[in-house]
Amino acid sequence: MKHTEKKKTILITGTNRGLGLSLTKEFLRHGFIVFAGVYKLTTQGSEIQKMKDNENLHIIEMDVKDTSSVEKAAECVGSLTQSLDVLINNAGILCKESYYRKSNTIFDELDIDSMMDSYDVNALGAVRVANAFSHLLMKGEDKLLINISSDAACLTIGSTDWFGYRMSKAAMNMAGSLIHNEYVKHGGRVWQIHPGWMQTYMHGEKADNAVHSSDFAAEHIYKLVMESESQKSESLQFTDIHGRPMPW
Numbered sequence: 001m002k003h004t005e006k007k008k009t010i011l012i013t014g015t016n017r018g019l020g021l022s023l024t025k026e027f028l029r030h031g032f033i034v035f036a037g038v039y040k041l042t043t044q045g046s047e048i049q050k051m052k053d054n055e056n057l058h059i060i061e062m063d064v065k066d067t068s069s070v071e072k073a074a075e076c077v078g079s080l081t082q083s084l085d086v087l088i089n090n091a092g093i094l095c096k097e098s099y100y101r102k103s104n105t106i107f108d109e110l111d112i113d114s115m116m117d118s119y120d121v122n123a124l125g126a127v128r129v130a131n132a133f134s135h136l137l138m139k140g141e142d143k144l145l146i147n148i149s150s151d152a153a154c155l156t157i158g159s160t161d162w163f164g165y166r167m168s169k170a171a172m173n174m175a176g177s178l179i180h181n182e183y184v185k186h187g188g189r190v191w192q193i194h195p196g197w198m199q200t201y202m203h204g205e206k207a208d209n210a211v212h213s214s215d216f217a218a219e220h221i222y223k224l225v226m227e228s229e230s231q232k233s234e235s236l237q238f239t240d241i242h243g244r245p246m247p248w
Helices: 018-029 067-080 096-101 112-137 163-186 214-231
Strands: 009-012 033-038 057-061 086-089 144-148 189-194 237-240
Touching: 009 018, 009 112, 018 033, 018 214, 033 067, 057 067, 067 112, 086 112, 112 144, 112 163, 144 163, 144 214, 163 189, 189 214
Parallel strands: 009 033, 009 086, 033 057, 086 144, 144 189, 189 237
Antiparallel strands: none
16 A cells, blocks of 8 residues: 655634745645635635635635634544644734834824734734644744744843834843743744745735845745754744744
8 A cells, every 4th residue: 555645734813915825835746735814704705715726725714813713623623633733823913003114103193003903913922823833843853933023022132112013022132032942842942033034014005115025035934944854953043034033
């Protein structure tokens, strides 16, 4: 009887567009079973919905800001698979005061409510997802959690603006450290990855002058994941998409 190799499984949040969508395409292209978390399922004309006939793709509604939504998503994924090999916390938002290149400092009017939204999605959203899906991840082979972080979280960057986004990503890095300290006891690993400045719509308009596309970032993140199979490093990592260490 011919042995059939088990397909690897991955959960990716924030797949409606941008990096999440590119990651979905990249891992599908390489034969992964992808559970794609989307904010809302009602956007029928979206690109992710056009891919729904792919037998390896499962589109899962998940609002990472809503604990019950994340828990329902975990139940749904759990009914479709017994394990996850990789989990990518990609869902994130930019603080509204940072849209269209606004750069408010401590001397300017600051939108605290908007900052709370960023923290709730970027930091606590990652925690909600890890909390709900860790039991499936620890049953997988790779046991790899990737949090899409940012160089904006670096304490040494010397910036004076973007309070909500920078603080929320720094909090996400701390969450990654706390999760990692527990995961290693069970053979799991956590990576924080800075995807670089991408040609996406995070600022409310497309950053055409950005360094690279989301497809380019997704391709290199996939390569890092595949290289990790042979490395199996137990250390907490914060790197760029090329695997180069980032300053905390």
